[in-house]
Amino acid sequence: MNEPQGALKPPPAGFAPNPSRGKFTLHNGPTYRASARGDIRTGMWVLDRHCNGMGFLHGGMASAFSDSALAWAVWSATGRMSVTIKLTLEFMDIVPEGTWLEAHPEVTAIDGDLVHVRARLVKSDGHIAARADAVFRSLRRRAT
Known part of the structure; x- marks a missing residue:
């Protein structure tokens, strides 16, 4: 695999490397988190290994x-x-290799252990690439 310059580019200002949470994340990263307090955006450079045979972001990687x-x-x-x-994605636009992509998530409801959340995947040009909608079950154990 030949990785483009995106593999060497630092994230935009206001983003810091996201610590890995396992082998899957290590292989599919790197990803970055917004570093300002209360800012929950996540970002990534779309690299060759994230793309399908047509040269844009694979749907599985977007998921x-x-x-x-x-x-x-x-x-x-x-x-x-x-x-x-539950996780569903609605794809709106292609994301070419080398593009900076951000997830802009929002928790919409918390019902006991169920958390409803959605996000827009926004390309560096401001266009929405996809919308995600999900339900998570929070675990009783607190994160450390």
Whole structure:
């Protein structure tokens, strides 16, 4: 695999590396989190390994990125680890290799252990690439 310059580019100002949460994340990253207090955006450079044969972001990678960003929003709102119950994506536009992509998540409801959350995946040009909608079950154990 030849990784483009995106693999070497730092994230935009206001983002810091996202600590890995396991082998899957290590392989599919790197991802970045907004560093300002209360800002729960997650970002990534779309690299060659994230793309399908046509050279743009693979739907499975978009789903994995969304899932991670939404889980971060749930943790930020509840202080609890969680598992995905439902995740749906509506794809709006292609995301070419080398594009900076951000997830802009929002928790919409908390009903006991169920947390409803959604996000827009926004390209660096401001266009919405996808919308994600999910339900997570928060675990009783608090995250450390």
